[in-house]
Amino acid sequence: MRTATVKGLLGRKLRTGLTALAIVLGVAMIAGAFITTDTMLKASDDLKQASYGTADAVVSGRTAFKLSDNNNGASQRKSIPESLAKQVQSVPQVAFASPEVDGEAKLTDKNGKVDKSSSGPPFAVGFDTSNPTARDLSPFKIRSGALPTQPNQVAIDKGTFDRKHYRVGDTIGAIANGSVQRFTITGTVTFGGVNSIGSASAAVFSLQGAQQLLGEPGKVDSILVRSKPGVSASEVRSAIAQTLPATAQVQSAQSQDRFDLSGLDSFLKILRTALLVFGFISLFVGAFIIFNTLSITVAQRTKEFGLLRMIGASRRQVLGSVVLEAIVIGLIASIVGIAAGFGLSKLINALFTSSGIDLPTAGTVFAGRTVIVAIAVGVGITTLAGLGPALRATRIAPVAALREGNVDPVRKRGKLGWAVTILTSAIGIGLVSYGVFANGLDATSVLVSMGVGSLLLFVGVALVAPQIARPLASVIGRASERFGGSAGRLARDNAMRNPHRTATTAAALMIGIALVTFVAVLGSSMRTAFDTQIGNTVKSNYVVTAPDGFAPFSAGTADALAKQPGVTAASVREDQVKAFGDKQSIDGIDATAGQVLQFNWKSGSNATLAQLGSDGAVITKKFADKHDLKVGGTLTAQSASGDKLNLTVRGIQKPSEFNPLGLADITISRQLFDKTFEQPKLRYVFVNTSMPEKQLAASVSQFPDAKVWTLAAYKKDQDKQFTSFLNILYALLALSVIVSLFGIVNTLVLSVFERTRELGMLRAVGMTRRQVRRMIRHESIITALIGAVLGMVVGVFLSALVTQALSQYDVGFHLPIGTLIAFLIVSIVAGVLAAIGPARRAGKLNVLQALQYE
Amino acid sequence: MADGLTNAAPAVSTRPVVSAMSITRRYGEGESAVDALRGVALEVMSGELTSVMGPSGSGKSTLMHILAGLDRPTQGTVEIAGNDITQMNDNELTLLRREHIGFIFQFFNLLPMLSAEENILLPLSLAGEKPDTEWVDELIGKVGLADRREHRPSELSGGQQQRVAIARSLVTRPTVLFADEPTGNLDSTTSDEILQLLRGSVDDYGQTIVMVTHDAGAAAVADRTMFLADGLLVKDLGRSSSSQVLAAMNDIQTAAAR
Structure with a gap:
């Protein structure tokens, strides 16, 4: 029995390879996550070791x-x-x-x-x-x-x-x-x-x-x-x-x-978790594909299993044979995946470099743990996904060997099936809502309950999908019929003829599309909120920062600007102090700040900013609440060089929730700041003037580390940074989309194989090779679009939940229509790409051999 | 045998629509090469039902595949409606099949997701042509499926499915229709119905049909029966009864045994 399984796998190299690919990428991501971050942590360690030689x-x-x-x-x-x-x-x-x-x-x-x-x-x-x-x-x-x-x-x-x-x-x-x-x-x-x-x-x-x-x-x-x-x-x-x-x-x-690299180290640990999460998403998608592929091959081998049962194989042996197949596929995939992980770790590095986040590198670190985890996860998930089809194989009766053809056994959902479907979806939505709306949860619990909830929701939708795949394929297929003629029409019929298969294939893509949609909608909503909040705070028409937007820059810039005629300039400088036992950022601002910044005052007014003197401070409401401070109250802050500042609270303000400017909790006057800190550096200068941008920029040309932005350009640059963050997320999620492409390829290859004789007949009655290819391509596009539509619905639903929860932070629900249309186009392209191989195969079929195929 | 050939003059002598000249077909190379056809020449006349018979391995299926352009001869040429098809590329052959050739298979080969009528219209739809409603209605009536138009193949009996296949092959009014063991998968009563239908399409519409069969009863409805043995055309009978066909088959087999 074991020999039969292994020989069978070898005999179906292409199918085995395609199935394994579904898991390879996920395993590669997990191995890559470990290799990348291990290497970076090692580099960070080396940096520490070497820092004083x-x-x-x-x-x-x-x-x-x-x-x-x-x-x-x-x-x-x-x-x-x-x-x-x-x-x-x-x-x-x-x-x-x-x-x-x-x-x-x-x-x-x-x-x-x-x-x-x-x-x-x-x-x-x-x-x-x-x-x-x-x-x-x-x-x-x-x-x-x-x-x-x-x-x-x-x-x-x-x-x-x-x-x-x-x-x-x-x-x-x-x-x-x-x-x-x-x-x-x-x-x-x-x-x-x-x-x-x-x-x-x-x-x-x-x-x-x-x-x-x-x-x-x-x-x-x-x-x-x-x-x-x-x-x-x-x-x-x-x-x-x-x-x-x-x-x-x-x-x-x-x-x-x-260097104090604790910041880098904790960033690397977050990065590792994030990469692992994306790896698991890809594996989760891969699991759908394994499940679907094995289901199809089990159906296609009905006769074979019937024969095995007829000559005396027990149910247990049939089960064992399919499970063994899954294990072998999982093992091959894991080994290839680990090798691919090496390559991927280089790619991840390149991705970060191109996004302007260059991380330290040293010799590649390949830990034993990487191998163990990758193999355990790869084999484990493949085996789990193979259990369903394996159980179905055991239900094949010996008499199947005598029946004509291999038939996909009709799967009818009983009451229990529906109960499971509804329960899974309900628990999923419940968990997501709990994570999003419940008060007092820490970040980890929120993320875990949202993550698990989303996974359950995906499974739930995938379980419902076969029921809605037919009507969806019918509607989407109209377009194929329109653009693909007779071939497009047949494609539509083909997509509808086995809704289970179409649905499971589409469900794999749904997951990736749902996640990118979620990121896009949430990102767009946050960005809109972010822009609004900058607009609410900044009342100047120019902003001066370092060229990258956040590095500290020369204090001389502020003075040079203030000297210009007709210019109102207020600078914000930043450093660190220790207050109430915690390290804390502290800002020093010019007396003119009230003319260019609008604070959301709880006590005090913009005029307060001009009256801070040598001991006054404005603090945020959050800080005031935490340390029970009121106007007139006092606090002590100590600078790193040991100077103690005794401050009196003059005003309390509540910055917008995202604090888009990243201002500190404690704000003191510029005079006190410059007296305390030896070499003050600037975060911002806000400038109000009717002077044109060029002239203003020329007035600070001796400070190449300062850049003058119009407020609009500054906002745009902030958006750009946000966009590049979103792009990293898209790139990581693209992996799961690629995995689902293999799923579509797999399903197409298997159905082309299954429909060999039918294709022979079509060719005989006048279908050209082009029409065959077009038919397969349209089937692929229809499947991809079903996945995209399902994914977008789920993604928009999830992001609507989250923005609802974020409404207290002034975040509104904002649909980025353009981006969503782009995703639809990407899905169509994905469908076309997935169809290339199978369509060529189908087109190349020899008519005569196809007709004689059994 | 020479008698048989001279007797082959058809009742309504017309022009040949399919002609094959000294066709050979060799499978494989060197020692293990097999010659399926060893030089066959024939002409299929317009408006005739020609059947091709022979023991298994005689090369009758290969002959039909080559005549229909599904396989290429190792040597020799085949012309359909005046076109040399042996030099055509895949696309030209496909277009030729659309215009000139119809097929009926042993296993019906209908698309399961299409209705009977949609299956019948499939060749027209692939060619991007509008169906001639009157002709389609007449055809569906003729094959006796007027009340089964919307049924799927899985809801039809074997005989009904083969009738759908016949209507599908006739809908484009092909120059020649090739039928590969059309009754091979049917019981005898149903077989008779199908054969009568084929006969009828020759008599009523002047359809040219080439039918490969090993059923003497099937050959009996043909205007002409060609016998193949060992890759050669060995006998060519005019209209014959099934006992005449059987006798001819016996002759060929005893000749082969000797």
Whole structure:
């Protein structure tokens, strides 16, 4: 029996292969998710490991708390005098002390434009590049060319170098706090063993060059220490600690990470979950296809199973044979899928890179867990999907062997069947509604109940689908009849003749289309809400930001703008403080802010913004409620450098729910902000003026890290970022659509095979090859459109539920008609693509052989 | 045998609509090659019901397939209505079939999702032609399906299904109709009805029919019966009774046995 199964599979290579493909992509996605994120986490780990290289100790300024890198505000390290390096060098246990300057400086190209292609932090570092021990201590290693030795030289990371097609000897600019300074490129550097530091860029200067650029002559940010042979790292640390002033501290290289990558790590974990979710969606779609394909092949092999039963096979053996078939298919698919996962992980990386999200990479990490999970899931899902057809095969009576032809057994739904269908759909809708509307659920429960609910809803709709497939095919087929003539008409009849098969095939596509529709509708509704909320808050006609829209930029921009005649400008600067024990963003705003921004005041008014003085603060309602603060109440915020701010609440405002500008919970006056933070940087300048855009842009041309937008252009750019996020989702969901295409291909191949003699007759009575191909193509399009229509109905329904729940956040239901029409067109194209192979096969059938086929 | 050939002069002598010249058909290559036809020449006259008989393996089915353009001869040519079909490509052959050829199969080969009438109209619909309602009505009446127009094949008996197939093959008024064992799948009473229908279409409409059969009763309704053995045309009888046909078959088989 086992031999018969395996031989049977080998004899139907094409069918087995096509069926396996349905699972391959899902498994590839899961393997790819693990490989990609394992690799990135490893890279992030390497970054941490390498961040202070081989230093035994790192001396730095003492800060009150560690800043997060996901803060958009300026980096505010507390610098230490360069002379401290000499003092550390004189400690007996110290072999070498290398002073280092660390900061951020954006690079500008030959045209003076800021490199927008790297959106991560632009690291700038300077050390004594002429000293071999200092070079050894630094994690930045020369890769080509030479390290800079003069103050006007720079070595940059290979990624930027290649991307901008620089050559050694080119002159580029760098901008930190002042205006642009020019540097000559001497070579490229890499960071530790990491190929790329993701979207970050790096520039290595001589110690002097970095001090000039970052505006701290005579000061450094850290001192990297190598201990004498035989002295342990902890011994050298305690020896140094005794000599340091109170403003400095000594730490191990590990605890003094150059980068706080906790943000990246948690992003990678979310990414992994997201990719796994998309992998499971593809597998879920694949399960439909396995189910459908095995159902069809079981039906086509009725005679064979009857014969097996006749010669003595038990029901259990028949069951075992079909299940074994599923297991073998699942196993083959999983192994191929894991291999494909490697390729996919590269593709995912490319996808992120092209969307401007460059993540760190290192050597590919392939964990044993990846293999185990991929195989378990691949085989498990295939086997589960094969159970239904396997059970049906056991019901074939031995007498079937004697009957003429193989007939699809008529499946009649009993009361129980209907009860299951209705119950499944109802529980699905119930779970989704619960997730969306119930109060006080955490994000995970909301997502889980929505996810499980949607899956059940999909199953429910798939169970109802055979009942509605006939009328749907009939209606959609009208178009085929119109455009495809006689062949189109036959296609319509063919799509209607086995509604079970058409429905299950379409249901696989339905899932993908439902999800993209959901994303499109929700995305469009959110975007509309987002635009409205920006419009409600921003009352200026220009917005100035960094070229990428969110990076911090030079504070000088605001002053340059304010000096222009007929201009009302108000800047927002941002940094971090610790308040009530939590790290917190803090904004500093100009007194003129009330003229360009409209806050939604709970207490106070726009005039309050001009009266903050040296101790006033405006806080958000959320923050006020959390800490039980009222106007007149006080709070203390501590900056990273240790300064304490005693603030009095002057106003409470409630920002719109999405907080589209990303403003902080605490807002203080610009004067207090600049007094507290050493090197303030800007998030926004809002400008009201009748000056034309060109002239306004010219007035800040000495700050290449600032960009002037009209309000409309700014909104559009924000939309663009939103769109590229949606595009990533579409690309990931496209995978499940592709999987469902294989389902259509499968069904078509099987029905062409089944209808061989019929096709022979059609050819004999005058059907041309073209007409045969057209007929198959239209069948495919009809099936695809049934899937698309079902999917859109489910997708719109789900998104309507969610927008209803989001109405408290001012989100209205907004149908993106254009996008939905595009999805319909995509479905038609998908149908055409799926039909290519089967249609060619059908067209090529030899009429005579087809007629004699049994 | 020479007698048989000279006796073959048809009652209503007209022009040939199908002519085959020295057809051979070889399957496979080298040692294992099989010669299904070893040089057959014949002419099918317009308005005649010609039957082709022979023991299994004699090459009668191959001959019909080649005459109908479904298979190509290894050598020789076939002309239908004056067109050499052996040089035609697939598309030309399809168009030829639409215009000049009708088929009736042993297993009816109806489309299960179409009604009887839709099945009958299928060749016209494929060719994109409008049906001539009067002709269709007459045809449906003639095959006795006037009250079965809307029935699906699964709701019809075997004989009724074959009558649908006959109407389907006649609806385009083809130059020649090829019937491949049209009664092979039917009981004897139904077979007789079907044969009478075919005969009737020759007598009433002057339809030319080539019928492959191994049923002597079927051959008896033909104007002419050709006998094939071992890939050669061995006998050509005019209108004969079923006992004459049987006798001829016996002769051929004993000749072969010797």
